[in-house]
Amino acid sequence: MAQAKGILPRRDDREVLYKNPQTCGYFVSVKLDPGMDRARAEGWLEAVSHLVDELVARLAPEEGEEKGQKVAAVAVGLAPSFFATGGAPRFSPPVEAPAAFAAGVPLPNATAPLASVPLVDADVLFYVASVFEARVNEFVSRLAEMRPDVQAIRLERGYQRLDETEPFGYKDGVRNIRSQDRPEFVFVHRGGRELDEPVWADGGSYMAYMKILQRPDQFAARPDDATRDQVIGRTKDGTRLDLVGQRVDPKREPADPPPNLPPTAHVRKAGPRGMHDDTQIFRRGLPFIETTADGQVRVGLQFCSFQAWLDQFDVAFNDWMASRQFPPQPNGAEAGTDALLDPARQLTVIEQGGFSSSRPTTPTVWPPPSSPAARSARGQPAGSSSTSGSSTRTTRAAASSAAASASRSSTRTGRSSPTHSSRPTPRAVGSVRSSSTSASRTRCKSCRRRSPTSS
Numbered sequence: 001m002a003q004a005k006g007i008l009p010r011r012d013d014r015e016v017l018y019k020n021p022q023t024c025g026y027f028v029s030v031k032l033d034p035g036m037d038r039a040r041a042e043g044w045l046e047a048v049s050h051l052v053d054e055l056v057a058r059l060a061p062e063e064g065e066e067k068g069q070k071v072a073a074v075a076v077g078l079a080p081s082f083f084a085t086g087g088a089p090r091f092s093p094p095v096e097a098p099a100a101f102a103a104g105v106p107l108p109n110a111t112a113p114l115a116s117v118p119l120v121d122a123d124v125l126f127y128v129a130s131v132f133e134a135r136v137n138e139f140v141s142r143l144a145e146m147r148p149d150v151q152a153i154r155l156e157r158g159y160q161r162l163d164e165t166e167p168f169g170y171k172d173g174v175r176n177i178r179s180q181d182r183p184e185f186v187f188v189h190r191g192g193r194e195l196d197e198p199v200w201a202d203g204g205s206y207m208a209y210m211k212i213l214q215r216p217d218q219f220a221a222r223p224d225d226a227t228r229d230q231v232i233g234r235t236k237d238g239t240r241l242d243l244v245g246q247r248v249d250p251k252r253e254p255a256d257p258p259p260n261l262p263p264t265a266h267v268r269k270a271g272p273r274g275m276h277d278d279t280q281i282f283r284r285g286l287p288f289i290e291t292t293a294d295g296q297v298r299v300g301l302q303f304c305s306f307q308a309w310l311d312q313f314d315v316a317f318n319d320w321m322a323s324r325q326f327p328p329q330p331n332g333a334e335a336g337t338d339a340l341l342d343p344a345r346q347l348t349v350i351e352q353g354g355f356s357s358s359r360p361t362t363p364t365v366w367p368p369p370s371s372p373a374a375r376s377a378r379g380q381p382a383g384s385s386s387t388s389g390s391s392t393r394t395t396r397a398a399a400s401s402a403a404a405s406a407s408r409s410s411t412r413t414g415r416s417s418p419t420h421s422s423r424p425t426p427r428a429v430g431s432v433r434s435s436s437t438s439a440s441r442t443r444c445k446s447c448r449r450r451s452p453t454s455s
């Protein structure tokens with residue numbers, strides 16, 4: 001299975017690019033001409049594909065080297081608006097949307113707190129990591145010249161760093177999905193778990209992006225280092241608070257939920273461990289610094305995660321970090337929301353967000369939505385004519401739509417594991433999770449998947 005490019009650090013590129021402190025990140029969002037028809041869109045993607053090839057081309061090999069140095073990687077994400085506008089397919093013939101963008105399937109920002117966060121107004125998002133700024137300059141400039149196809153273009157930046165700290169001074173990127181587990185959690189496996197994804201999405205990935213402003217003044221105003229450490233759940237060097245003095249490599253931290261951490265500590269909320277390890281996101285965010293027109297300095301995180309299914313992000317953000325009930329406390333007491341993101345503490349502000357779907361192939365390979373091969377891969381008779389997805393998907397979306405009106409949470413997966421497995425379990429084609437009430441939404445999905453009563 002081909003895997004979407006520009007997402008996972010490959011062995012030989014890891015140190016020269018992704019972990020390289022000289023690497024910069026560029027989030028380039030592109031709004032296309034709403035009047036673009038499918039032929040124009042195909043032509044545009046083909047032209048963009050050439051620009052991407054030029055951007056990521058290796059340098060000429062030095063003497064004795066087999067291949068030249070890699071200087072850039074790009075993940076290309078197609079936003080929901082690329083597939084549909086105003087509830088109707090954008091193109092004719094339509095391009096089958098990835099399952100998480102299908103009609104009636106709510107995105108993770110369907111409810112508070114993300115509901116009030118503006119979405120990036122873009123149809124395509126490029127996440128570029130590069131040590132070669134001039135090349136990125138060329139790429140962005142040539143994108144901007146593609147008018148009238150490109151209607152608007154915006155650039156957000158992030159930086160890699162030598163000491164790996166985020167703007168509050170804490171080591172970040174200490175813990176992420178283990179290398180051997182990444183392909184499984186990051187890429188769509190149509191033949192395994194993500195059965196209802198279109199054929200063209202196999203090996204792709206969902207990108208979740210958020211620009212989060214950090215307030216170092218508010219963080220510094222907290223009484224002392226110990227109080228600040230409790231917000232994160234780690235000391236500045238990355239040691240988890242319950243493991244201080246034990247010299248435990250973060251990659252070998254115990255698999256059980258950490259005891260004695262404040263329930264609102266960021267790592268307690270975002271990485272609960274144990275039975276929740278079947279939900280993980282691959283984080284590739286970068287800090288940013290910028291100034292305003294009136295001379296203020298702003299710092300924060302360009303948060304970015306990749307996952308095989310948007311449910312992974314949804315559970316981590318909505319069911320764990322934003323939920324006051326998670327993790328469950330003795331006597332039904334509230335845990336409270338993630339201290340780092342709790343609006344009441346004013347340490348951070350989520351300023352914008354966006355979801356997109358990366359494709360496993362270069363953009364020139366256009367998804368053939370109604371080709372016989374695509375239909376037979378979906379289990380449809382070659383002669384049948386579906387332009388917007390399999391019949392099971394249609395049923396699923398219709399049911400989703402009804403369920404969404406009761407609760408945003410109920411629709412995204414049909415994963416149904418009766419036990420606490422450490423791996424995601426298959427989602428059945430066309431299955432729709434039973435409608436959940438807002439009361440049940442207060443409990444984590446990965447708990448609900450297992451038992452209606454346990455947590």
Ligand code: HEM
Nearest residue numbers: 166170171172173174175212267270271301303316317348
């Ligand atoms: C300004 C915003 C944020 C900052 C400054 C921040 C910072 C940090 C830091 C310092 C750590 C501990 C080091 C590490 O394990 O890498 C961490 C861990 C983590 N963060 Fe964030 N983070 C932010 C937002 C988010 C968001 C929005 C999410 C998810 C939607 C998230 C998910 C995680 C996860 C999954 C971990 C690993 C927890 C573990 O398994 O121990 N973070 N973050």
